[in-house]
Ligand SMILES: *[C@@H]1O[C@H](CO)[C@@H](O)[C@H](O)[C@H]1NC(C)=O
Ligand SMILES: *[C@@H]1O[C@H](CO)[C@@H](O)[C@H](O)[C@H]1NC(C)=O
């Protein structure tokens with residue numbers, strides 16, 4: 001019974017998270033007009049929750065004033081714990097002042113962003129909203145065992161129905177789960193995390209090749225890794241073994257992007273992506289292309305699709321993809337699909353191109369100047385790895 005009640009908001013939340021559109025609202029700007037909420041606003045920004053709020057539609061933010069934030073900060077939690085606690089204040093549903101005072105049957109349970117992060121287990125991450133005597137509205141995390149609500153509604157700050165409602169509540173909402181110490185993503189071991197979550201083959205290659213440090217080193221500034229599934233890597237292994245040592249390093253680094261990209265960010269932007277293998281003129285880039293809810297990565301040689309999320313916690317995101325990404329710098333560019341062409345482009349082609357087979361004939365890596373840079377670049381990576389190891393030894 002209870003479970004059903006809880007599953008529906010979760011589905012709504014997932015749906016809300018999925019439909020990312022460029023919304024008009026900007027929580028930072030909304031709260032900036034109210035100096036009483038400057039601390040709350042600041043923490044939304046540095047925990048990156050502000051970006052998450054702006055990306056979503058149909059959302060309620062329960063802000064607390066600077067005094068209530070000072071109570072929270074006096075407990076000296078890590079930034080990641082503060083992020084979990086503040087996530088409890090963001091609901092994946094729209095509650096304007098009117099709706100809050102007209103809750104059917106006097107009480108409702110709503111899912112917070114804490115539920116969406118995957119940090120919360122069971123019912124943790126859900127908040128009860130209750131209409132109380134005298135027109136008051138109370139808020140309590142579901143697992144709270146107190147009879148009194150943890151916080152009460154104070155006032156509406158801004159309502160843009162039904163995109164975003166920003167309200168003030170009296171106190172911080174918190175729970176033992178939200179306060180539990182969380183490992184900072186920067187303390188995570190990317191290779192062992194991938195190995196444990198279905199990308200063992202890829203993780204093993206990185207470890208064997210000594211690229212692990214490059215991934216670990218990139219983590220602090222933000223990192224997105226696209227790891228090919230074990231199946232896709234298995235069928236690719238003969239071609240991988242055929243690569244030169246430098247080619248192997250480049251291929252592995254090609255699967256890392258030196259900035260954090262949440263799934264929402266990937267879904268809401270198409271375009272070129274630099275990778276850890278990108279260096280100077282050596283592009284080693286690929287294109288992110290959204291296709292409905294799917295996120296596709298196009299390299300001109302192959303198109304891979306994201307099929308799962310291993311972790312998505314700023315500054316680290318790791319996604320599983322269904323194919324190995326093949327950079328055009330190392331592999332033959334795929335033959336153009338014989339798609340219907342406009343008369344104009346057909347005419348151009350007939351004058352320019354001698355035959356349709358020409359696309360597939362020339363491997364990109366036959367370019368002699370490309371061959372030259374690869375050796376130089378490989379040396380750079382090896383030097384980087386050495387300097388990292390030296391750095392560790394000297395510390
Ligand atoms: C939101 O507003 C803040 C302050 O005006 C600004 O710095 C920030 O770039 C805006 N964010 C977006 C996504 O427009
Ligand atoms: C929250 O609501 C559920 C369902 O109405 C109820 O069983 C639970 O006791 C409530 N918890 C709190 C803390 O109010």
Ligand SMILES: *[C@@H]1O[C@H](CO)[C@@H](O)[C@H](O)[C@H]1NC(C)=O
Pocket residue numbers: 022023024159160161162163
């Ligand atoms: C809600 O968002 C939509 C889409 O971004 C926008 O067209 C609409 O004006 C917004 N509504 C309000 C009240 O701001």
Ligand SMILES: *[C@@H]1O[C@H](CO)[C@@H](O)[C@H](O)[C@H]1NC(C)=O
Pocket residue numbers: 189190191192212216
């Ligand atoms: C990550 O874990 C692997 C195996 O568990 C280990 O070999 C490697 O040194 C670790 N890397 C870091 C950066 O701690």
Ligand SMILES: *[C@@H]1O[C@H](CO)[C@@H](O)[C@H](O)[C@H]1NC(C)=O
Pocket residue numbers: 238239242
């Ligand atoms: C390996 O490279 C050789 C020489 O370029 C080529 O003939 C062979 O087909 C390649 N094997 C695979 C599995 O790609």
Ligand SMILES: *[C@@H]1O[C@H](CO)[C@@H](O)[C@H](O)[C@H]1NC(C)=O
Pocket residue numbers: 367368369370
């Ligand atoms: C080879 O690479 C150079 C420099 O990147 C480029 O200008 C040239 O067009 C390339 N040639 C071929 C045949 O791809």
